[in-house]
Amino acid sequence: MHQLSVMLVWTLLFDPVAQAAPFLPNSDSQVLEQVPEALDSAGGVLRAMNRKLADDRKNLALALQVARLEIGLSRRLGDPRFLGRAEAALAPWPIGPPTPADVLLLRAVILQSNHDFAGSITALQRVVALKPGSAQAWLTLAAVHQAQAEYPSALHDCGQFADRTLGLAPDICTASVMALTGHAQLALRAMGISLSQNQAEARAQPAVAVWAITVQAETADRVGEPAAERYYQAALRLDATDPYLLAAWSDWLLDHDRPRDVIALLSGLTRIDPLLLRLALAERAIGDGQAATHIADLAARFETSRLRGETVHRREEARFALHLQQQPQRALQLAKANWTVQREPADARILLEAALAAGAPRDADPVRLWLRINAVEAPRLTALADGHIKPISGGKS
Amino acid sequence: MIGSAPMPDAARALHHLLRLQVGVLCLLIVLSVPAFAHxxxxxxxxxxxxxxxxxxxxxxxxxxxxxxxxxxxxxxxxxxxxxxxxxxxxxxxxxxxxxxxxxxxxxxxxxxxxxxxxxxxxxxxxxxxxxxxxxxxxxxxxxxxxxxxxxxxxxxxxxxxxxxxxxxxxxxxxxxxxxxADVGLGRTFFDFGRVGVDHILSGPDHLLFIAILLFPAMFRRVNAGAWLPVRRFFPAFLETTKILSAFTIAHAITVTAAVLGWVNVPSRLIEGAIALTIVATALDNIVPILPRRRWTIAFGFGLIHGMGFAAALGPLALPPLPLAVALLSFNLGVEAAQIAAASIVLPLGFALRNMHGYSAKFIPGASGLAGLVAIVWFMQRTLQIL
Known part of the structure; x- marks a missing residue:
């Protein structure tokens, strides 16, 4: 009888004939889209530069400028379209032996953003061979190695980075690796000291400062220090729009049962997939009516990405499947596939949660190994791994 | 090709930005999570x-x-x-x-x-x-x-x-x-047969119609609309075969007519009418309002359902022979799915026919429920409400 009533509700809700489709808007004034870069100062600049570049495709200096700005815009707005446009600017210099080092570097950054970590490392190794002074190349290498949990390599890269430039950025590079390899307290202290000693650099390069404080906040949160909240708020005072920071802060809020704050923070930022995911989790937590729409939007985006053959957002999709679609088996498959590519604390967490929810805790053994051999200090992850606590629904991934 | 009008402001901003970048080590900050939006x-x-x-x-x-x-x-x-x-x-x-x-x-x-x-x-x-x-x-x-x-x-x-x-x-x-784009005849036969099966098995309205049509198949109706269980399975089975065949012949006629463009009724009306056939049949299970012989109901309503099947097939731009194969296999597919549904409903009905409350409570109750669902469908489809 229960099955019958479920079927009845299902048939009532989903009339087989009803379907969404293209539509004819009601009036000429109906707004169909807001182009985000039109609201960003770099958007107008890029338009002008791209027009110049269209007439002068071989202008290397201009192409590099455009690509750099596009990559920066993609990070600021959380939008991969600008990565594609950066690639377009660099198109006359495909990856090959005569590629200039600066082009290779930007191509490596784009490859990394598309999760082609192997391709990115190959290109970066050629950059450092061609142009040993490239600090950016070492920083990017460190990030890729860290994302893959290759901590000794990442430390080496940070050291090379520090040999080429001094100050806050190399300190944070090293501290972020130390924070994952059994030296979290030391890393927190080092970051605090470096931030107070490099205030001029922090003011001149707010992006570096935001990055530094975000790493500080994430580390503090991971080891269970209440100072995390204070760090997040300090970072937000510097830049309240950084998508990565907003996602990390939203996760902290979700973990501390503050979904309403997440909704207030993110309701205007539905364009950015990872932020839409956090928003939907928060809406689901308080039973907000918008949740259904946002879950449908996310499902459509993941489906498009699947059709495109992309594997970029398996971490987010696993979390979506587990917490918003109640499909632990699918979440586990996604989280396992994700772990073969990315091995960060958030990847560890979703794999542990999915494995427990799917009733296959042994499937998270790679995470247990990662925790043990690196001496990762993360009490909540360890408790999940040891089966001491139930997975936290709506949690961070 | 980029942009529409020249933008002097943007050009000025560009020079400003280029000046700023000279001499400044502009790190592309690569956070621990690489691709962030997708x-x-x-x-x-x-x-x-x-x-x-x-x-x-x-x-x-x-x-x-x-x-x-x-x-x-x-x-x-x-x-x-x-x-x-x-x-x-x-x-x-x-x-x-x-x-x-x-x-x-x-x-x-x-x-x-x-x-x-x-x-x-x-x-x-x-x-x-x-x-x-x-x-x-x-x-x-x-x-x-x-x-x-x-x-x-x-x-x-x-x-x-x-x-x-x-x-x-x-x-x-x-x-x-x-x-x-060319599909062989065998392939056509197989594919359209599958479309027919899928259409029945994935569409709750046809399944619901068949189910309530067959609910009382193991009974004879006596005066005042009460149901008496049949004694033997075989005559009831024959009666059901007759009902389903009448349904199939009827919808085969209208599917063909609609696909060939001989009749053309707006799909919203058809979908509404299909919902009404369910309402009427369900009501008839409770209070007799339709002709006593069920195969005539099945035939009449089959004509309406057939026009709905035509919408599932869509306009078929096929040469004559593949078209004939497609229509035939589609109708066979529909029939096969119906027989599958009947082979579940019938033995169940036969086994339960003498059970206390089956004819007095279950048939009217389930029919009433089905009728309500169909009324909701009818309103959604014709009035676009709910």
């Missing part, structure tokens, strides 16, 4: 094969069109902007999609412009019919939109030839596909 640029292309033409629906992100040809300098794109730029949109996009079939290039006709929203992003929808020089057997599609401006752009292609369905992703590395 909605890259995609277009959705649907191509439906017809005898000597292709029906095309092409959905292109408004952001991409704005980047390529400029729709509104403020970035706030309205339906008015889209309509005003319709000729420019057509002349920019159409040359970047080449369709070849029937021995040459298929020429796009007039474009109908619509809007759509996918996953929270605005899209322009271009619909047109491309006429080909001859009969369509092989279709070649060559795509180049946006590839020069964004190599991450992809076209997600659905190619539909009758019941067969082909999906492809077009990219700068693979901008062309060749598709076989």
């Amino acid at each position: 909605s890259s640029s995609s277009s959705y292309l649907t191509v439906v094969k017809d005898t000597d033409k292709l029906s095309v629906q092409w959905e292109i992100a408004l952001r991409d069109l704005d980047y390529a040809i400029g729709l509104n300098p403020t970035g706030r794109i309205t339906w008015g902007d889209l309509r005003a730029r319709a000729p420019a949109i057509a002349s920019y996009t159409l040359p970047r999609l080449r369709l070849d079939a029937g021995g040459g290039r298929c020429r796009p006709g007039p474009v109908t412009l619509l809007a759509d929203e996918r996953g929270g992003t605005g899209y322009a929808v271009l619909r047109f019919i491309a006429r080909c020089p001859g009969q369509v057997h092989q279709v070649g599609i060559a795509y180049s939109l946006m590839f020069d401006l964004d190599p991450q752009h992809r076209a997600l292609l659905d190619f539909i030839a009758g019941p067969s369905f082909h999906v492809a992703v077009l990219s700068p590395d693979r901008p062309r596909v060749a598709l076989d």
Whole structure:
């Protein structure tokens, strides 16, 4: 009888004939889209530069400028379209032996953003061979190695980075690796000291400062220090729009049962997939009516990405499947596939949660190994791994 | 090709920015999470094969069109902007999609412009019919939109030839596909048979109709509408066969008539009428209102359901022989699915026929429930409420 009533509700809700489709808007004034870069100062600049570049495709200096700005815009707005446009600017210099080092570097950054970590490392190794002074190349290498949990390599890269430039950025590079390899307290202290000693650099390069404080906040949160909240708020005072920071802060809020704050923070930022995911989790937590729409939007985006053959957002999709679609088996498959590519604390967490929810805790053994051999200090992850606590629904991934 | 009007302000800002960057080590801060957002640029292309033409629906992100040809300098794109730029949109996009079939290039006709929203992003929808020089057997599609401006752009292609369905992703590395639009007779038979089976098994309305039609199959109706259980299975089985065959013959007639274009009733009316047939049959299970002989009901209502099946098949642009095969196998598929449904309902009904309350409570109760659901469907379909 229960099955019958479920079927009845299902048939009532989903009339087989009803379907969404293209539509004819009601009036000429109906707004169909807001182009985000039109609201960003770099958007107008890029338009002008791209027009110049269209007439002068071989202008290397201009192409590099455009690509750099596009990559920066993609990070600021959380939008991969600008990565594609950066690639377009660099198109006359495909990856090959005569590629200039600066082009290779930007191509490596784009490859990394598309999760082609192997391709990115190959290109970066050629950059450092061609142009040993490239600090950016070492920083990017460190990030890729860290994302893959290759901590000794990442430390080496940070050291090379520090040999080429001094100050806050190399300190944070090293501290972020130390924070994952059994030296979290030391890393927190080092970051605090470096931030107070490099205030001029922090003011001149707010992006570096935001990055530094975000790493500080994430580390503090991971080891269970209440100072995390204070760090997040300090970072937000510097830049309240950084998508990565907003996602990390939203996760902290979700973990501390503050979904309403997440909704207030993110309701205007539905364009950015990872932020839409956090928003939907928060809406689901308080039973907000918008949740259904946002879950449908996310499902459509993941489906498009699947059709495109992309594997970029398996971490987010696993979390979506587990917490918003109640499909632990699918979440586990996604989280396992994700772990073969990315091995960060958030990847560890979703794999542990999915494995427990799917009733296959042994499937998270790679995470247990990662925790043990690196001496990762993360009490909540360890408790999940040891089966001491139930997975936290709506949690961070 | 980028932007629409010169922007002196932007040029000034550019010089300012270039000056700023000189001498400053501009790190691209790479946070521990590399790619952070993931909605890259995609277009959705649907191509439906017809005898000597292709029906095309092409959905292109408004952001991409704005980047390529400029729709509104403020970035706030309205339906008015889209309509005003319709000729420019057509002349920019159409040359970047080449369709070849029937021995040459298929020429796009007039474009109908619509809007759509996918996953929270605005899209322009271009619909047109491309006429080909001859009969369509092989279709070649060559795509180049946006590839020069964004190599991450992809076209997600659905190619539909009758019941067969082909999906492809077009990219700068693979901008062309060749598709076989010709389907063998055996394949046609199999595919349309499957469409018939799927249509019954995936459509709750037909299943519901068959179920309530067969609920009382193990009973005889006596005066005042009460039900008496039958003694033997076989006569009841024969009676059911008669009912289902009448239903099948009736819907085969109207499916054929509708597919060949002899009758044409708006699908909303048909869907509403199908819901009404369920209401009437359900009501009849409670209070007799329809003719006593069930096969006549099945035949009459089958005519209506058949027109609904025709909508599932869609307009079939097939030569005579494949068309006949398609219609036959579709109806056989429908029949097979019905028999499958009956072979579950019938033995159950026979086993339960003497159970206390089955005829007095279960049949009216379940029929009433089904009737209510059908009333809701009826209102949704005809009045567009709820």
